[in-house]
Amino acid sequence: MSFGTYARRxxxxxxxxxxxxxxxxCAVGHYCPLGFNATWAYLAATARPSPDLRRDPAALLRALETLEASRAVWLDEVESYAVRRHAEKAAGRRAPRRIITQPSGFRWPGETAPSRLGLVAAVANRRTAFRRSPFPDEGLHRxxxxxxxxxxxxxxxxxAAAYLTNLGRVDxxxxxxxxxxxGGIESLLRPGPAPxxxxxxxxxxxxxxVAYAAEVPLGS
Known part of the structure; x- marks a missing residue:
């Protein structure tokens, strides 16, 4: 089913x-600009003062409205890009200047700066998962x-700890x-299904x- 169908439910x-x-x-599954778990953490935090989405219908609606507002901005971005590319192709410019095909994994589209509270919650959620994930087995690398x-x-x-400890203030x-x-992580990535x-x-x-969250203005 579509995002709109889930939103109506x-x-x-x-x-x-x-x-x-x-x-x-399910709606978050359709649109999760920070990744599913980080987006959910962001929504739960910004649905305050009662962020219990499972038991508070008002918080549930606040979270949906936050998600819809971001998605609307992203859809406008995609539409604007499509119009621009159509004009560029008509003018003979085949190579796009910038590609916008889906929400970035580290950007919250919106008409205003994203919530720092929400991003702190998202980073905290993902740091917990990062610390719990098993370290690569010795057989996977030299x-x-x-x-x-x-x-x-x-x-x-x-x-990440510095970001969370200082609530977004990163030196x-x-x-x-x-x-x-x-840069170090990217240098170790290999083409194809490398172990x-x-x-x-x-x-x-x-x-x-974390890098994206650290760039958000502290006043947001």
């Missing part, structure tokens, strides 16, 4: 609250890469360390989320 007071909650999760992987893992965790040294960690990629891609998504 969330608003339908005749539907049991548990099913409305499930419908919101012996010479083990120390590099350990360093990247520790650096990324430290940068220049942390930003530089995060950028180096992203190590499944771990590294998860690390990279988390690193990009």
């Amino acid at each position: 969330v608003r339908d007071e005749q539907v049991p609250l548990a099913r409305r909650h499930t419908s919101l999760r 012996d010479s890469q083990g120390q590099q992987l350990a360093g990247l893992h520790a650096c990324l965790d430290s940068c 220049a040294a942390t930003r530089d360390a995060l950028a180096e960690a992203i 190590l990629n499944s771990h590294l891609l998860g690390w990279l998504r988390f690193a990009n989320l």
